[in-house]
Amino acid sequence: MTRLELIQKIQNRKKQINISIENLAKLSNLGVRTVNRFFAGDDVKFSTIEKITNLLGLDFAGNEVIPLNQLQKQRAKEKALFMASLVQSTSTLEFQGLEKDSLDKIIHKFEKEFLQGQYKNKLWVV
Template sequence: MLRLELINKTEQRRKQLNITIENLAKLSNLGIRTLNRFFAGDDVKLSTVESLTNILGLDFAGNESVPLKQLQKQRAKQKAIFMASLVQSTSALEMQGLEKNSLEKIIHKFEKEFLTGSYKNRLWVA
């Protein structure tokens, strides 16, 4: 595979997921300059390519290893759990910790919002 093909597939996937370079840098623990160098076709470390493709659900060749919908669901679940943990922490501070059933409902609601609701545009914000 040519480097240009990998770059094109990676850029296409980034756009499909609607992830900015800045958020992609945060999510992959890479620098913005490093990502810009990669997308410009400059040499980067293999570990950079690995980090980048893993976040985007691609393999080293730029082929889909995780389907788009599944990747979005995984990210929505991660963010929903994080948001629910904030609610749980605040409630615990007030000595009103949530029961497991209530917590699961909150997680499900956040997941739905990240996938189809008002938070949809924030799914990939780091």
């Protein structure tokens, strides 16, 4: 496989999940310039390619390792847990920590919103 073929596979996945270069960089702990250099076909470290492909659910050759719907569900769960932690922290500060059942319902509601609701386009936004 050529470098250009790998870049094309990664570009296709990037478009599938609708993630910007900036958010791809942030979520993979890379600089925007580094990610741009990769997509321009410039030389980058193998670890850079690995970070990008892992985030996108691909292997080092750009082949799908994690199906798209599963990748989206994982990301929705991560974001839902983060949002629920904010709610829980605020409630705890007010001495009204949420019970497990209530917290699970909040997490499920956030997941659903990130996958199907009004925040669907915000799934990959940091």
